[in-house]
Amino acid sequence: MSGTQTKASPSDIRISNITAAFKQLFPATQISRANIGKLIGLSRFTTSEVTGEMVDNRILRELGPDNREGRGKRSQVLAIDTDFWRIVSIDLSNPKLAKGALADLSGRIVDRTELPADNGCSVEDVIGLCKQLIASTPLPILGIGIAVTGIVEPDGVVRKSVHLEWDELPLKAEVENATGVPTLVGNDTNAALVAERFFGDCSPNSMLISIGRGVGAALCLNDVIIEGSSSTAGEIAHVVVDPNGPTCECGKRGCLESLVSDDRLQERIAQDPASRTRILAEAGALLGRVMAIPTGLLDLRDISIYGAPEIVNAQFIDAMEDEIRRTMTTDYQKAPQIHRCRQGEDLTLRGQATIVIRTLVPTIHERGSLIGDA
Numbered sequence: 260m261s262g263t264q265t266k267a268s269p270s271d272i273r274i275s276n277i278t279a280a281f282k283q284l285f286p287a288t289q290i291s292r293a294n295i296g297k298l299i300g301l302s303r304f305t306t307s308e309v310t311g312e313m314v315d316n317r318i319l320r321e322l323g324p325d326n327r328e329g330r331g332k333r334s335q336v337l338a339i340d341t342d343f344w345r346i347v348s349i350d351l352s353n354p355k356l357a358k359g360a361l362a363d364l365s366g367r368i369v370d371r372t373e374l375p376a377d378n379g380c381s382v383e384d385v386i387g388l389c390k391q392l393i394a395s396t397p398l399p400i401l402g403i404g405i406a407v408t409g410i411v412e413p414d415g416v417v418r419k420s421v422h423l424e425w426d427e428l429p430l431k432a433e434v435e436n437a438t439g440v441p442t443l444v445g446n447d448t449n450a451a452l453v454a455e456r457f458f459g460d461c462s463p464n465s466m467l468i469s470i471g472r473g474v475g476a477a478l479c480l481n482d483v484i485i486e487g488s489s490s491t492a493g494e495i496a497h498v499v500v501d502p503n504g505p506t507c508e509c510g511k512r513g514c515l516e517s518l519v520s521d522d523r524l525q526e527r528i529a530q531d532p533a534s535r536t537r538i539l540a541e542a543g544a545l546l547g548r549v550m551a552i553p554t555g556l557l558d559l560r561d562i563s564i565y566g567a568p569e570i571v572n573a574q575f576i577d578a579m580e581d582e583i584r585r586t587m588t589t590d591y592q593k594a595p596q597i598h599r600c601r602q603g604e605d606l607t608l609r610g611q612a613t614i615v616i617r618t619l620v621p622t623i624h625e626r627g628s629l630i631g632d633a
């Protein structure tokens with residue numbers, strides 16, 4: 260391994276240089292070594308040292324010299340090495356069907372499996388799925404990512420998941436004990452927004468609103484997912500938006516979830532099919548009105564809406580966009596772009612894999628022996 264720093268004392272500077280170089284290339288960019296140095300503000304020597312180590316550790320690969328004209332040594336073009344490390348990603352957003360996948364270092368899904376869990380998913384089910392995916396590849400596993408519905412503490416304890424019926428469950432610790440692989444547990448809506456940010460249409464200042472059995476949101480500011488002071492940022496389902504609205508499961512009246520969840524809208528449409536267009540347009544407009552204040556407060560560039568296409572349809576999106584534009588636009592502040600999330604069912608799997616990649620890639624050098632063995 261090149262460089263003067265030893266494996267025993269990884270410095271913060273080393274980690275921050277690796278993070279900065281990786282950020283330029285993730286998920287699928289090709290840049291010459293010289294240009295990476297310019298972009299992240301490092302000297303030629305340090306860039307060479309940092310990227311050389313990343314190539315040795317199979318984070319990056321060399322694609323050959325760039326085709327720049329002129330004299331002097333040509334710089335190697337670098338890209339993410341997708342042939343070595345694998346990430347196990349688990350999506351528990353549907354409590355009756357655990358989805359699992361292997362992803363490469365660019366966040367692409369390379370293999371997948373599913374486990375029906377009619378009586379709800381248990382920790383043993385999750386561990387079994389992880390072990391099955393780990394055994395399915397001869398390649399080394401960088402880490403495991405698990406996306407769950409509900410509130411997850413930074414230490415990987417699922418504080419409360421209503422849909423999975425889990426309370427105070429130390430999921431990260433249990434999976435790490437059983438597999439020996441570093442594990443990151445997070446909220447599924449946050450994972451969805453990360454995927455939309457890196458593979459979809461969201462900018463560094465964006466929000467994703469998920470409309471399913473419940474309603475949830477995730478927030479990204481300056482490319483950082485916001486967890487909040489008690490890990491509950493984005494929990495907007497049971498905020499009262501109409502004090503005279505219908506009674507909600509939680510006991511209050513007129514919660515956002517009681518007015519715009521998939522279940523609630525399907526129920527209303529079933530009762531009055533002729534009013535389908537009006538019901539969806541009203542729901543979109545209500546969501547636009549409710550989200551105008553946080554959108555103006557945070558100066559968001561875009562909002563992605565994730566949900567079934569028959570509910571989150573053109574009428575819903577147009578009504579939301581019209582309402583948010585009407586209520587918040589001024590000479591100096593523009594309404595955000597509202598779009599339907601178009602990434603399909605791998606959204607959460609790819610997002611959670613991306614969280615593992617971005618968190619654990621900077622620490623790969625601490626696993627030097629593993630690289631030699633593989």
Ligand SMILES: [Zn+2]
Nearest residue numbers: 497507509514
């Ligand atoms: Zn409620």
